[in-house]
Each structure stands twice: as structure tokens, then as C-alpha cells.
Amino acid sequence: MKKKSLMQSMAAAPHIVWCVIFIIVPLLFVAYYAFTDKEGHFTLANLSVLTSPLYMSTLGRSVIYAVIATAVCLIIAYPLAYFLSRMKVRYQQLFVMLIMLPMWTNFLIRTYTLTQILEKNGIINSLLGKLGIGPIQFLGTGAAVVFGMVYNYLPYMVLPIYSVLVKLDHRLVEAATDLGCNGFQTLTRVVLPLSVSGIISGVTMVFVPSISTFYISQAMSKRTITLFGDVIEAQFKVNNNYQVGAMLSAILMILVLLSMWVMNKFGDKDGEVIA
Amino acid sequence: MSKLIELKGISKSFDGERVLNHIDLYIRDKEFVTLLGPSGCGKTTTLRLIGGFETPDEGQILFDGVDITQLPPHRRQVNTVFQRYALFPHLNVYDNIAFALKMKKVPVEGTENTAAPKWRHLTRDEIDERVTRMLNMVSLRGFEKRNVTSLSGGQQQRVAIARSLVNEPRVLLLDEPLGALDLKLRKDMQKELKDIQKATNITFIYVTHDQEEALSMSDTVVVMQNGTIQQIGTPTDIYNEPKNAFVADFIGESNILDGTMPADRVVAFDGRTFPCVDGGFEKDEPVDVVIRPEDIDIVDPEKGMLCGTVASTTFKGVHYEYIVDVRGFKWMIQSTDYVEAGKVIGLSIDPDAFHIMHKSEFSGMFGDYSTYSDEMDELSDPNAGVEEEDDAEEATEEA
Incomplete structure (x- = not known):
């Protein structure tokens, strides 16, 4: 018995080492820099960013963009995932593959390519030009930033919702229609409540990278819109101010943790109503 | 109604x-x-x-x-x-x-x-x-x-x-x-x-x-x-008036024999005739004859309408179940009397126990207990049930 538990802990060892080196240690670094000054002395001075209107308005803007991008993703992804889950199995596999395909390319490259396509002299505008329309300036707007986020993160919304819906017992849908539900009522009373877990993980997986993203906003807005991730990046790479950068990162992390906690509470509460 | x-x-x-x-x-x-x-x-x-x-x-x-x-x-x-x-x-x-x-x-x-x-x-x-x-x-x-x-x-x-x-x-x-x-x-x-x-x-x-x-x-x-x-x-x-061999076999147990109707109220099978209560068939029409296992009485060999050897005996609680070999055809008989396997017995059947059916697509497929263990074989055959489940599955898929 003891031998087996030794074996088990040995099997887990690489994972624990990995976690310590690549998760715990970096977090400790963040905490260290956030609460020290340039000489390495303990200080709370970096907390002053919390009162800076510039940083806080950027953070607010990031939240708004992330919420909008998440909502758009959800609206597009849910019907898509639903139809996907109702397809014949071999088509399902094909389409899941197609949805995952862009994830094989780095998001920086994908976003850069997207800007090239949407540029004033890009493919779309040259096509529109042939029709006598445009050129239209797509880039440089808030909508372009949201579009970039949706484009990059949509698969993270589709896949968890799809995986819940594909397991949904179709007889429950039949039972709902049998008991008097029309199509819309079946959706709101049976399908949606039973796919809450997929929606929550999809929302989390889109919201978290959206709120912390740093390149999409720069590229898609032509540097006219700055989000919180860009500010953090600038602190590390341009200003060489690790201390403020770390504090901003910590603030963002706490915000993300808080929002995930709220989301899970929401899910749990729903679960309690269910039970 | x-x-x-x-x-x-x-x-x-x-x-x-x-x-x-x-x-x-x-x-x-x-x-x-x-x-x-x-x-x-x-x-x-x-x-x-x-x-x-x-x-x-x-x-x-x-x-x-x-x-x-x-x-x-x-x-x-x-x-x-x-x-x-x-x-x-x-x-x-x-x-x-x-x-x-x-x-x-x-x-x-x-x-x-x-x-x-x-x-x-x-x-x-x-x-x-x-x-x-x-x-x-x-x-x-x-x-x-x-x-x-x-x-x-x-x-x-x-x-x-x-x-x-x-x-x-x-x-x-x-x-x-x-x-x-x-x-x-x-x-x-x-x-x-x-x-x-x-x-x-x-x-x-x-x-x-x-x-x-x-x-x-x-x-x-x-x-x-x-x-x-x-x-x-x-x-x-x-149960009493099954229309064809499938129904007779699916609902309860049945011995189903190949016979003809030489006249109303007379049925012939196994080379001889028996009195029965059914009629309305054409003369010498080939028919399926159903006899339920519980309607057959075990009697002394010399008093029986048919003679056979008990091939197997199974205790079922309320009654015994016998497989009886009558000139190569295996009958199922249910009786509360105990008879040892291997013994020769006589079978006695009342006229109203014969149920006569027209021939159907199912004739000859059921009602002979010489392959009684087939059902069991089918249960242990991994391929047997596969086809059957398809119906329900397809149905749900289509919907």
C-alpha cells in the first residue's frame, strides 16, 4: 500500500516540478517586483497606480472590450456549436477540425495577417475597388479591435459549448417538445440550462485572454486604442519599469480571479437551483 | 367506442x-x-x-x-x-x-x-x-x-x-x-x-x-x-387463435406441425388423422397445426395417440417441462407429472387443443424444439443483437 503511494507521488513529481518552476516561481517574481523599488527595498509606492486616472481608465476600457468580445463570441458560437452537435458524426469531426485549424498558427502571425487583409490596400479593399466601392478604412476603430479578439478567441468559445451539447441526450429535447415546448421554449427551458457549464468555461476562456491581450489592440486599432495589456507590455519592454509592470500585472490577475470566482458562483448558484 | x-x-x-x-x-x-x-x-x-x-x-x-x-x-x-x-x-x-x-x-x-x-x-x-x-x-x-x-x-x-x-x-x-x-x-x-x-x-x-x-x-x-x-x-x-406460426411461437410456447385438412374437424399429420374442432379449410389444404405444451397429457404408451421418448426433463417450479422425441420431431410438453428422461410415453391430445392455421411466410420456421437451445446460442452470440438495436438508434438519429 505504501509502495503504491510512493509510486503515485513519483509519477506526480514531474508535474509538481513543472508547476513550481513555471507557475509558482513566476508568480513570486511578480509579487517581488510589485512590492519593491528599484533598489530592491520593500515599498507600497507601486500601489499608487491604482489612483492613476490613466491606468484605471485603460483598465476600464480593457474590461469593456473584453466583455463585448466575449458577448459577440457567445452569440456567434452558441448556434454554431448547436448545429455542429446535431450534424452527422463524420461532418462534426471535419468541422471541429476546421475550427481548431487556426489555433495551429501563432496568434501574433494570425493577427498580423488579418491586418494585411483589412488594410487600405489589402485584399478586401482591392476586391471592393473592382466593384467601385471604397477603399474603406476597416482598421483603427474599436470595432476592428473587437473583431480581432473575436476572430482569435472564437474557437475557445465554440469547443467547450460544443462538447457539452454533443453529449446532451436528444431524448430530453424530444421529451420537451412532447410536453408542449415549441422550438424556442425547448432551447430556453432545456437545452440552455443543460449547457450552462459549457457556456461558463467558454466565457472564461474568451474573457481572460481578451482582457489581458496586448497585440491585437495595437495592430487592429493602428495604435489608436491602448488596452491594459499594452500598458503592461510597455512597462517591461519600453520603460524598463518592472516594478510598475509587475504591480499592473498583479492587479489584472486579481481582477481576472475575481471575475472567475463570480462566474463560478453564478454557475454554482444555478447548480443549487437545479439540485 | x-x-x-x-x-x-x-x-x-x-x-x-x-x-x-x-x-x-x-x-x-x-x-x-x-x-x-x-x-x-x-x-x-x-x-x-x-x-x-x-x-x-x-x-x-x-x-x-x-x-x-x-x-x-x-x-x-x-x-x-x-x-x-x-x-x-x-x-x-x-x-x-x-x-x-x-x-x-x-x-x-x-x-x-x-x-x-x-x-x-x-x-x-x-x-x-x-x-x-x-x-x-x-x-x-x-x-x-x-x-x-x-x-x-x-x-x-x-x-x-x-x-x-x-x-x-x-x-x-x-x-x-x-x-x-x-x-x-x-x-x-x-x-x-x-x-x-x-x-x-x-x-x-x-x-x-x-x-x-x-x-x-x-x-x-x-x-x-x-x-x-x-x-x-x-x-x-x-393466445388461443394465433393467425400464423410467428404469432403462435412468439406468444407462449407452441408445437407447430406440418399437416393437412382432409375434411372439416379432421386434421392429418405424422401419417394419421386426429379429430379437431376447426373447419372451413379447403379439402387437403396444407396447414400448420399448433398444440400448446400444456394441452398435452402424458399417458401410458399403449393409450397414447402418439408415442415418444422423453429426451430431457426440466423442473420449472409449477410444472415439469419435457422435450419428447416423437418419430424425429421434438415436442415440448408441460405437465405436473414427473417422468424420467429416456422413458417411452404416450401423448394424448383433446380435439379442442388442436389449433389449425393457414400456411404463412413463417411456416416451418418455428415450433420444433429440436433446436430448442438456439435461442440460448443467439443470446451468447456477440453479433446477434447488433442488428436489433439499430432500429431504435436510427430512429433517434433521424429525429
């Missing part, structure tokens, strides 16, 4: 395979009808057509004389108890039962007969009153707040029945509802279902492959095989 549901010339195929072949059937109001047959015979598809989960390729479904062939399930006055229940896992017992009532709209009092009646949802009290009545009927008071997944099979079954009856449908469809329960519970639920049907006065259409269940519960039994109806009748008719 009027015809409540009528199926006219219904055909249905899945992926080119014909599951139902020109079915004609009507079901009377307040009747307990059972669709009986082996897996893959088309009984579940028939039920799903009535429920509205499938549409037929050909034919018409009438409800109270009105064509409902294309009507979606939520607009039919029919509710279904699904195989393995299909209870909503995100709702508790109370909310599962109340589900249909929350969908329901009734005319506002006083506007029912006007040109444009106003509609309203049921009030909380109205719903509560009806759900409570259902809970009492299925003896589940006190279970209101329980999670349906925490209930036993029998309890889930009751919730499923209550859920589909709360809306007072004209017809309740039951798709092998007792299939997942153990034998004892099954027997109790059979009685309970029958009682509920009598109390509510609702037409029940019940699908099962269990012939005993069908005989003990139904007013009318519809025996199906290969997508066609083989026989419709009362349980007694089906």
Missing part, C-alpha cells in the same frame, strides 16, 4: 431499410393497446409516428378523424413515457412534473366562446394542485424537492408517468417503460399502470417485447414482425 387514432397505409424507411410496411391500424378511445414484437419489428417506430417524432414516408395518421400526420409533437394531445424515462436532470421531481403545465395556456374565463379568446398561463395554485394530485397518484408525496438523478429506477419511472399524465393527454404512449426494472418491481408496476389507466380513463398505447406483459395488461394486442402487423386481437384470441 369510437376510433381515436387511425393509421392508414403507413410506411417508413430509415437509410433505405423499410421499417414499416403499409401499416393499417386503429385504436379505440380509452383502450389499453399493446404493440408487441421482437426488437426491430417496427413497434417503436409506430409509437414515435403517433407521438410526432417521425413523419411517415407514406400514409396518414388521423386523430379523432383529423389528419395529424405533419403536426409537431407539442401540438398533439398525446404524451410519451420514454424508454429510460428521459427526465430533466436540471429540474427536481416537482418541476419535472410541472413542466408541461408551465407551457400550457388556457382561455381566460368568459372569453372561451368569443371569436378571439384571451389566453393565460396557469396560476401557481392551479399548477400546485395538479402536481400534488399526480404525486399522490404515483405515491411520491414528500419527494417534491428531490433531485431526479438520486431516485431509484422505479421512482424515476413514476415521475416519468406523472410528468406525462399531468397535462391530461387523450393518449399516453409508453415505450418499453418497464424495461429497466427488475422482475418483481416490473410486476408491481404492471398492475399499477393498469390501475392508473382505469382510473384516468386515458388511452394507453404500450410498446413491449415481453409477451407476458402484453397478455396481462392489454385490452388489445397488436403483434408485429418485419414491419407488418401479424395479428390484432384480445389477449385470449392471440
